[in-house]
Amino acid sequence: MDEITLIRPDDWHLHLRDGEALKAVVGHTAAQMGRAIIMPNLTPPITTTEQAIAYHQRILAALPAGSRFEPLMTLYLTDTTPPEEIERAVNSGIVKAVKLYPAGATTNSASGVTDLSHCDDTIAALAEAGMPLLMHGEVTDNEIDIFDREAVFIERVLTPLLARHPTLKVVFEHITTQQAAEFVAQAPDTVAATITAHHLLFNRNKMLVGGIRPHYYCLPILKREQHRQALLKAATSGSGKFFLGTDSAPHAQSAKESSCGCAGAYTASTAIELYATAFEEAGALAALEGFASLNGPRFYGLPPNRDSITLSRRSQSIPASYPYAQGEAIIPLLAGETLGWSIS
Numbered sequence: 001m002d003e004i005t006l007i008r009p010d011d012w013h014l015h016l017r018d019g020e021a022l023k024a025v026v027g028h029t030a031a032q033m034g035r036a037i038i039m040p041n042l043t044p045p046i047t048t049t050e051q052a053i054a055y056h057q058r059i060l061a062a063l064p065a066g067s068r069f070e071p072l073m074t075l076y077l078t079d080t081t082p083p084e085e086i087e088r089a090v091n092s093g094i095v096k097a098v099k100l101y102p103a104g105a106t107t108n109s110a111s112g113v114t115d116l117s118h119c120d121d122t123i124a125a126l127a128e129a130g131m132p133l134l135m136h137g138e139v140t141d142n143e144i145d146i147f148d149r150e151a152v153f154i155e156r157v158l159t160p161l162l163a164r165h166p167t168l169k170v171v172f173e174h175i176t177t178q179q180a181a182e183f184v185a186q187a188p189d190t191v192a193a194t195i196t197a198h199h200l201l202f203n204r205n206k207m208l209v210g211g212i213r214p215h216y217y218c219l220p221i222l223k224r225e226q227h228r229q230a231l232l233k234a235a236t237s238g239s240g241k242f243f244l245g246t247d248s249a250p251h252a253q254s255a256k257e258s259s260c261g262c263a264g265a266y267t268a269s270t271a272i273e274l275y276a277t278a279f280e281e282a283g284a285l286a287a288l289e290g291f292a293s294l295n296g297p298r299f300y301g302l303p304p305n306r307d308s309i310t311l312s313r314r315s316q317s318i319p320a321s322y323p324y325a326q327g328e329a330i331i332p333l334l335a336g337e338t339l340g341w342s343i344s
């Protein structure tokens with residue numbers, strides 16, 4: 001196959017930031033995706049529907065002229081988000097989900113949830129409304145090894161949560177382990193997962209062999225090969241529970257290339273080409289459209305996009321950097337390297 005046409009994909013997990021940074025990155029996603037679920041971990045976070053509506057306006061204003069890209073907004077769950085906020089979110093028509101960041105788990109998660117028991121009424125309201133709870137699925141206890149934090153989250157947080165709220169729709173975001181892939185595959189249809197391109201393409205050697213490579217440092221951290229294989233199997237299985245979520249997370253070059261570098265990989269500019277590369281490696285290009293363009297809308301109760309994109313086997317060089325905010329640069333994943341697929 002030298003060409004593949006897909007219903008236009010969507011990105012079900014994306015960081016656009018705000019201000020100058022937003023303007024620098026939004027065009028990359030808008031050039032290939034129909035819609036994206038926009039993460040609320042700004043500083044300060046988007047915790048209310050009113051803030052989400054204002055952020056939605058800023059995103060639309062930052063789009064290239066003529067773009068039809070549609071941002072789907074989320075609220076950042078805190079210990080004190082009231083159940084009434086869920087009603088406002090549903091009524092807004094633009095907020096499509098609520099995001100759980102365990103406090104301290106990742107970038108801008110300091111205002112996140114310290115204990116889900118504080119949020120029981122709000123989560124009951126979400127279940128009642130049929131609005132998905134998206135989760136950064138890692139525990140934060142210092143005694144838990146960073147490579148085990150996702151698997152322990154399943155036992156300590158996710159399983160008890162689903163027992164308390166059996167009808168809650170959940171998206172286990174950016175899964176990185178065999179345990180998470182297997183958990184989602186056997187769970188009811190109300191439980192789904194997003195998978196990033198970088199977790200499908202690389203194991204932790206890419207980050208740590210031959211020098212420490214900060215642009216491969218993201219959370220949850222890259223795992224060993226066995227887990228990458230389990231993710232590839234899940235993504236290409238044809239199951240409707242797994243869908244595309246890049247977790248493209250821009251940080252300034254100086255914040256990544258630092259003695260304490262930020263977590264996040266920037267993939268938005270070549271997202272679908274990176275996924276095509278991973279699916280081809282698994283001999284499963286035919287499963288790409290379901291994963292990229294159909295499973296996500298079905299889970300969120302939205303129609304698939306009406307137009308399509310065509311990928312062709314034509315190599316492209318990934319730029320060494322892109323301009324970012326404050327005169328800084330963003331270094332994309334695989335900067336300066338060649339990809340075998342391009343959008344026609």
Ligand SMILES: NC(=O)N[C@@H](CC(=O)O)C(=O)O
Nearest residue numbers: 015106107218219249263264
């Ligand atoms: N994935 C990351 O490593 N970073 C994300 C936050 C997140 O999705 O956990 C970010 O906002 O930079």
Ligand SMILES: [Zn+2]
Nearest residue numbers: 106136219220
């Ligand atoms: Zn996360």
Ligand SMILES: [Zn+2]
Nearest residue numbers: 015039247249
């Ligand atoms: Zn993310």
